[in-house]
Amino acid sequence: MKVESMEKLRKVVNEIAYKKNLSKLSPLRFSLLPFLSVSSSFYKLALSIRRRFFLSQVHRLPLPVISVGNLTWGGNGKTPMVEFIAAFFARSGISPLVLSRGYGGGDEVNMLQRHLLGTSTKFGVGAKRAVVASHLIQKYGYIDIRKTSLYEKQNLNWKAHNSLDSEKIGIVVLDDAMQHWSLWRDLDIVMVNGLTLWGNGRLLPLGPLREPLTALRRANVVVIHHSDLVSDRVLEDIESMVQGIKKSVPIFFTKMDPTYLFEVGNINAKILLTALHEATILCVSAIGSPEPFVKRVQECRWEHCMLIE
Structure with a gap:
């Protein structure tokens, strides 16, 4: 009974989060707004304190780091993008290390492990990703592809299948790491759900945002996911909105097809x-x-x- 009540509450909060006009909520849902609003204020304060704390002790790994994250909860295509990136590097002869927090029972990690089975991809799970990464880098060794010559890069694929270098990690991919500030990244990819965007534009739990939209200024790449489920006009509006926050950021579009x-x-x-x-x-x-x-x-x-x- 308690589980059912929590699930109903979750659905109600989710409905509020994606309701752009809060004045049109039912009386029951509208009555929750003061509580959710106060909670969002506390969340914003905690977020600011947490960010300042972790930015004061950023850890830098000795090889390139790509972060895949988002500004809202669930359904933004983070994990499929991580899989795509890891598979790309593995095919190129560069052994990727995927780092995940592994929350929610580790379902996403298990899925990635299934899909990337047979590749040179390695996985690290834990909240302290810098510690996990350092341990695995020490275990397998690493190759800094930024310091590799063009000739060596062209032959990485051959080397991956013909030497022990295939065990050495060449790239780190962070899954769901936009708010993981303690680890330096060379590329920040932000996933955006083209269908639901940022809901009502409010911070958790009143809205779906983990951070204010201004956090898009940190993005090096923005990917609009589920782009085939919305009209061209909507996509143009999303582009304008993103470029209004960071004009120079490259924007890409993705979709998913069941196979x-x-x-x-x-x-x-x-x-x-x-x-x-x-x-x-x-x-x-x-x-x-x-x-x-x-x-x-x-x-x-x-x-x-x-x-x-």
Whole structure:
């Protein structure tokens, strides 16, 4: 019963967070605004103190670091982007180290490990990512690709398959690390959910923002995820909004397409989507922002489909 109550409260808070016009909320939801507003003020204060503390002791690793993060909770495409980057470097002969906090039972880490199985990717899990990274760098060694000659870079792929250098870490990829200020990064990639954006524009828990929108000034790259689920006009508005905060930042667009299913008991068994043509389907979503998932399932137009969020 307690779990059900918490889930209902979570859904209510989520609804408020993505309601741009708060005056149109139902009386029950509107009554929560003072409490959520005060909580957001405390969150903002704590965020400021935390940021100052960690910025005073930034740790720098001896190899390039790419951070993938966002400003809001769930559904922004962080983990798929981390997988894409790690797979790219692994194919290029550069062994990546993926660092994650591993919260929520480590589901995202487990998924990454499954998808990147067979590559040179290594994983580190823990809240103190600088400590975890230092331990793994000491264990496997590292190659600073910034100091590698062009000839050596062109031959990294050959070396990765023909020498012990494949064990050495060449790049660090931080999963969900925009607010992880204690570790220096060479590239900050910020993911934005094109479908839900920044909700009502307020900080947690009144809104979905982990930081104020001005934090986009730290971004080196902004990626608009689920770009195919919104109109060109909306994408132009998002571009203008982002460039209004940081004019020079490069903006890219991504989308996700379902390619296959796998069996629960055998994740290596790939099942074509066509196998669902006449099947009864139950789709379950447990991500922070399920709307893109719902829209994607609806686009598949499966006849006998039930959605549970």
